[in-house]
Amino acid sequence: MPLTRPETLQALHFIGVELPATTRIPDVGLNRRLRDALNAAQDKDTLPATLDINALKKWAPPSSARQSAPSTPRAAARRGEGEPPQGPLLDAFSRGNAGEAFQNMSGSNGPDLYTDVFADLRQTTMALANIIDAGRSTAHVGSSAEDCGVNVRIVSVVEVNEHTPAIVVLYRDFTIATAAEGLAWVQEHFRGPAPLTKVHATPLEIKLFLKLLDTNAALLPEGHDVAKLRGPHEDAYRLSVVLPVAPLDFTAVAKLNYNPGCHVCGKRDSKYCPCRCLRYCGRECQTADRAAHKQTCKSLDKGVWKAVKVRACPPGNEHMRAFALNRYDRLDPAAQRRILAEVESGPRAGDAPPPPSLYGDAGFIAKLQVALGPAPTEIMVYDKRRSMQVYVVAEDDAELFGLLVDEMKKPGSGYGGVKMYRWARRTGDWELEICIDRQPIGQVMW
Ligand SMILES: [Zn+2]
Ligand SMILES: [Zn+2]
Structure with missing residues (x-):
């Protein structure tokens, strides 16, 4: 009783490996991914x-x-x-x-x-x-x-x-x-x-x-x-x-998700779609994915993408030995011992390793949020799965920081002037590109 293609995709989805429903990765490739995911689990x-x-x-x-x-x-x-x-x-x-x-x-x-x-x-x-x-x-x-x-x-x-x-x-x-x-x-x-x-x-x-x-x-x-x-x-x-x-955990999920190639077939030799969120190897794969991607692509048309430097923590917190427990972190006794040892001997917030690269260089939706108050000094940026939680700091680039805060205050753009969702891409360990002036389509709330 082998899994059908949609069933394999469904199983992969719940394990944490996201592939488009239109993926053309051949069956053997899909099966290999499921096997790898089960092995990792x-x-x-x-x-x-x-x-x-x-x-x-x-x-x-x-x-x-x-x-x-x-x-x-x-x-x-x-x-x-x-x-x-x-x-x-x-x-x-x-x-x-x-x-x-x-x-x-x-x-x-x-x-x-x-x-x-x-x-x-x-x-x-x-x-x-x-x-x-x-x-x-x-x-x-x-x-x-x-x-x-x-x-x-x-x-x-x-x-x-x-x-x-x-x-x-x-x-x-x-x-x-x-x-x-x-x-x-x-x-x-x-x-x-x-x-x-x-x-x-x-x-x-x-x-x-x-x-x-x-x-x-x-x-x-x-x-x-x-x-x-x-x-x-x-x-x-x-x-x-x-x-x-x-x-x-995130490291395993990031490893399984990492695919620098075509969004549809996985082929490495691929080019960005004009929206710069996905890559395709050629016309055939792009056409196959058109129905699924059309709306997002259109919404990002001519959007302004800005390179944004991010930090692991707000200024002044670098010395803290914080540990943000993630909802995907394992809690079995062995994992608990490892987490405790990591917190005690681990790096201070200022030396934290870069977050895992869950999306490779593909686009993902980021939530940007400022603390309530008259003069914000940092914006927290995170993804839905909280694989990353980083900060844009006003003193790093005051002009860009101001642009982002203004964007949150625009009617229909942010939520209460303190948060907004935007398409983002990872371009470095501590650098993102954010499409600052386009609201992701659909009701995004998390
Ligand atoms: Zn392709
Ligand atoms: Zn596109």
Whole structure:
């Protein structure tokens, strides 16, 4: 059950990789991106290239394992009422980020329920960990319409490194055509003291889960004797591993998004559209994207772009050891330790490294905001995802600063004279180009 092209784009979108719906990147290129994104979400570059599951030791809960609250509302929801508190393997599989933690605190539902397929996928991997904590070893991940699903039998849990367990599984997917074969297995495991657990999933989530399993199968050494592991009704079952899946941080997202080439096909040899927000390799790609880009392009026609120097912090704050927690920052225990160490030993605000280059050199919408008051001295500039938060400082260029503040005060241009949205491009570590006199079309509010 491979993902269709629109489904692949949708999965990439929720992981944080934005491609236009009209993209002409060939299917193999799209699939490669999804594979890279899933690998990044599993921190694979920190793991060995091959997991010799026979040589790795069995995973054991860390001695410091504490019972803790469920990391996301849906982790709790999927466990159901009245079940025991979160077990150690689920703890090790819970890798949320700050945004989700804040949503939990405010009692909201977290990522969009059953629309964010990446959040759904993470919930499914956590559900497997939870099943193991509960002493069970089989699951059917299936859609509510019962038209597709994956049977999963847990073979073992091994320790890849101090923070990373891996669940070794035998699995097979089923559609309506093959449902009878899947049902025989389900019936086999539905009895007994630790019966099969049903995990509800959307069809798209099931496809992405299969993509994850297929991708991870490459981690296992070649020539592994799978037949030995198979039980009744498991003739066509494949072996793979499930690793903790985390939301990507900005560095990973920036790496996956970086594409200096054509907006449509990714070809490197490309030229800017007259609006200077996107690049195209030629007429064919430009025409293919015309419907999607026309309005933006027109709104930017003859706009005035100015080079704007930006700083990491307002003047006078350079000595501060501030740490702005981003809603995409990871909050699992290992990440928390790393963040604390970074804050304590990290650079002062004045020496902060340049923000990640999430958009390459393509255009993005920036929000510009001044503090309320009679004589502003700096403008805060940030993007919707807050991958960057930088400052335009009056003393760096008083004339340009005045232009920007005036723009905010124009009727229909800014909001209350203190903020406005503008198209911007990154032109250097600490330099942006901002189209100062054109309001982005549509209702931009964040
Ligand atoms: Zn192209
Ligand atoms: Zn354009």
